[in-house]
């Protein structure tokens with residue numbers, strides 16, 4: 874696979890992030906890549922904060938790129954790590970229920986200070 878371009882763009886309409894599968898809002902700056910794979914050109918779009926998170930937790934390390942499934946796996950694992958390290962009592966309690974993926978992701982983004990609580994409040998990611 875070959876990367877043809879990698880640009881930051883302002884969204885003219887809503888898109889779906891290829892990593893978290895959540896919405897990229899109109900007007901939001903996002904990453905837009907063109908890739909060529911055996912003669913086929915395809916576009917990959919992702920949130921800037923999703924890329925920042927992958928950098929932060931070192932998810933590029935397998936050298937193979939991070940697929941949508943990988944991303945969601947990494948984000949969920951990170952959520953579990955943080956919960957068991959810093960909120961173990963809640964996490965281990967019998968009443969604990971996993972929030973949905975969007976909430977897990979927001980929690981992880983806030984924990985790593987990639988987005989502030991104020992920023993997170995204003996967006997639906």
Ligand SMILES: [Zn+2]
Pocket residue numbers: 890891892893894895919920923
């Ligand atoms: Zn995303």
